[in-house]
Amino acid sequence: MRTVGDSSEGRDLVDDLDEVLERAEADLRSLDGRRLFVTGGTGFLGTWLLEVLVWARRRRDVGPTIEVLTRDPESFATRSPHLAADDAICLLRGDVMAPPISLAVPDVIFHAATPASAALNDSAPTLMYDTIVDGMSNVLELATAADRPRILFTSSGAIYGRQPSDIYGLPESHGPEKLARPSAYHEGKRIAEQLCVEATVAGDAEVVTGRLFNFVGPHMPLDTHFAIGNFIRDALAGGPVVVGGDGTPFRSFQYAADLVVWLLALLVRGEPGRSYNVGADDAIDIASLAHLVAAEVGGCDVEVRGTPDPSRPAERYVPDCTRARVELGLVNHVDLAEGIRRTAAWHRGRGG
Template sequence: MSDGFGGIASGDLDAVIARVAPALAELDRASIFLTGGTGFFGRWLLALLARARTTLPIDLTVTVLSRDPGGFLRASPDLAQLDCVRLIAGDVRSFAFPAGRFTHVIHAATDTSAAADRDPMTLIASITEGTRRVLDFATAAEVGRFLYVSSGAVYGRQPPDLAAIPDDHPGACDPLDPRSAYGQAKRLAEQMCAIVSARTATAAVIARAFAFVGPGLPLDGHFAIGNFIRDALDGRTIVVSGDGQPVRSYLYAADLAGWLTTLLVRGMPGTAYNVGSDQPISIADLAAAVAAEIPSSRGIAIRGLPSAGADRNRYVPSIAKARRDLGLDVWTPLDQAIRRTADAARRTG
């Protein structure tokens, strides 16, 4: 399978383009402002839009805000040097508003690193002040459509008797728990978007993102599936540090890019949609699935022991609304997603 853009396989991009072509067609002659364009989500969005320009009768431009345009140019020169992409330097909290016409904004900039979690006050400021700045820009530029990439963390801890979190779940983060800083800040940023959507001509839609896998996912961060794939590729034992009982679900990055594009143009203003897979899997079974798809692994080891009577931690969304209203779905099976992520990691070393 040949590469498309940014090291992402053209086959993946073409498959999702076929599924969301009508939504992509609505971006003909669009001028998009994208924050977070150099991250995992942003690179997939850029690759999808760039590929769509070569396979569909559409034209568009994307202005990407980056704290380090030079670094992005070095890492992904085929994306950064496209004639439809313009890089501008700046911090999301204080960037100078770019001149020109803009029709759409995708605000996907958020630091999800372990280092950010260790500095919750800075994390809160980055999320809330950055969102306020991007919303101010969208209002000043009279942008028609605005997509905010939020997080399922806004719901707080998923009740153990709730199999999947619906979009209208009233749960919330515990404000007295310092570990909830990310979710709390995302909740406040969502409210800012709702206010702007209600009071201006900018129609804001919220994407509550859960867990994902795909080429470009950091394999050395705090994402369990990334760490499992790394260990398997390195020929090591896949180690589960806990008891393996928590339950998660994973949407493939190509599907994610198609979902976000559809929400950008067709999501209902002032509304939040869960974005993810509704197919649950325990962390222990996830490790076994990775080992099965990557034969170089040396099996799995579960270090922790289950606690008697303890509630099983879950983080799984209901996607009934996105499926019903927008025709979105989990298109790529998890075993294929793992295999394609591993194949891409091998190609890039």
């Protein structure tokens, strides 16, 4: 299977998918013969999960049957025809805002349906909040028809609020601060997490929560609010790589193949009612990230438009992933520079 066009400079997903199969084989075998219901299957996370599950069936003849809830099956089939045509995948037309109808009672649910849109969060916060909270409620309602299904809810590190400058990485025990300007996205994720805990305590489902941070990899859009995607876009176009701010905030980035290994582990082995940070521990400031992308992708210039204020501490958004490492044995195998190279090569192969 090739998931990109032929190109001597391009890179398909085969190597990544084979790496995931090797590292996550036991977790994938645990899903063999199960009935998996997926929301958010057309986004970055969901697409990667489906790529891996389809590849596992082709390479190892293992995997679940999969129902994917999507508002637009035709659009999904156009973007990912090899996934839409796979016998193991059934596309269900619907919206997580309405109680989803499954053709078969699921025993595993992957819930990732959330609009990752900063514009929507600003322009229609009530819609953002309702999509997260009502969507979670509807998924849990679906779970009541099953026998305590396993559920992975993809939450966000944003639930912690602003990271104190003296904390290098946020642990799961860090309490959220009262937000100066409430965010519908942050608050919706917090309430959804509480619903997950309540469902687990009540015995309705076994819900594990992944608090996701920042990522890089194939299938990541280059034209949205993700800084690393914008930088790769700029570098592929010949530069300059433009940093709109002062370049001082710190972030960390997990490669997509590592991400899906972690998500499979949480789905299969995570402790019900528990939350796990999902991401990378190694922090880099945005200006240095721009220079790294420029060096790895195009050897182009970097333009930092803002001016740092030395009196103000640099903002941070970096997880502490000790819990996932200690409890589930999860580590990242692809470093940031390699992840950038792989992502850029994949987009080159698609004519990006």
